[in-house]
Amino acid sequence: MSKTWFITGASSGIGRLVTEQALERGDRVAATLRRPEALEDLRAEHGDRLWTARLDVDDARQVAAVVDEAFANFGRVDAVVNNAGFGVFAAVEEATDEQIRRVVETNLFGSIRVVRAALPHLRSQRHGRILQVSTAGGQTTYPNFSYYHASKWGIEGFCETVAQEIAPLGIGLTIVEPGATPTGFGGALATAPVMPEYDAGPAGDVRRALAGGAFPLPNDPAKIARAMIDSLDLEPAPLRLPLGTDTYHDVRASLVARLDELDARRELALSVADDHRAATA
Structure with a gap:
């Protein structure tokens, strides 16, 4: 059975890629982006199975209006792909206030707006799936990406909570965590003047690796898109979809290290319990 998609970015x-692959398999797509003319080639090929609209997820009124229009146009939407994003590549003191605001506004608040705008429609359907595109950096960290991580760790916490709230309504939510992938995102990262104090440390090491081509991009973007599409057939919806060799290894190492740190502080954690309350519980 064909499906209907709403995709940002x-x-x-x-x-x-998700837009292309969904159309190729006969699905319908409401594709939103800042420049709708960028998809004219797909419109010429797929006709009215592709609906496009200009959307800046930083604009709350526009998000609400475009989501409503997409559902009205197609009657139903089976999958909402929250993909629009913005990245800042800079050490903590190097980024500007405007860069910090934009990365959090787009990746966190923008994603939240789309989810909130779509949920009344999905509740009415009692059916649907939200695919929130995060990153391996939603659970682990790399120097120069502190503000990007802030937005992605934030949206993962939001989505993990929302997934519990909407499951009884027949709506699934999956956090998609691609690893480093040659999609052009790296070249679009905002940067800032380098401070020598940070350039001499880990931030500089990562910057030089990226500039010199030594930062690996081991994943296939077309396979990531296919895995996202195929995930709609998984029941119940998986909470997370780790996609990438680096995602698996880096996130696993991060989780193990965090668990080790927690266990190392076990006695301290338990020591602050209220003994009287514990005894009468």
């Missing part, structure tokens, strides 16, 4: 990268 559909002009390039994973958003474009």
Whole structure:
């Protein structure tokens, strides 16, 4: 049975690939992006199975209006892909206030807006899936990405909570965690003037690795898009979809290290319990 998709950030990268692959298999797509003309080639090929609209997820009124229009146009939407994003590549003191605001506004608040705008429609259907595109950096960290991580760790916490709230309504939510992938995202990262104090440390090491081509991009974006599409057939919806060799290894190492740190502080954690309350519980 064909499905209907609502996709943000559909002009390039994973958003474009999910749009293309969904259309190729006969699905319908409401594709939103800042420049709808970027998908004219797909419109010419697929006709009215592709609906496009200009959308800046930083604009709350526009998000609500475009989501409503997409559901009205197609009658139903089976999958909402929250893919629009923005990245800042800079050490903590290097980034500007405007860069910090934009990365949090787009990746965190923008994603929340789309989810909230779609939920009344999905509740009415009592059916649907939300695919929130995060990253391996939603559970682990790398130097120069502190503000990007802040937005992605934030949206993962939001989504993990929402997934519990909406499951009884027949709606699934999956956090998609791609690893480093050649989608052009790295070249679009905002940067800032380098401070020598940070350039001499881990931030500089990562910067030089990226500039010199030594930062690995081991994953296939087309396979990531296919895995996202195929995930709609999984029941119940998986909470997380780790996609990438680096995602698996880096996130696993991060989780093990965090668990070790927690266990190392076990006695301290238990020591602050209220003995009287514990005895009368």
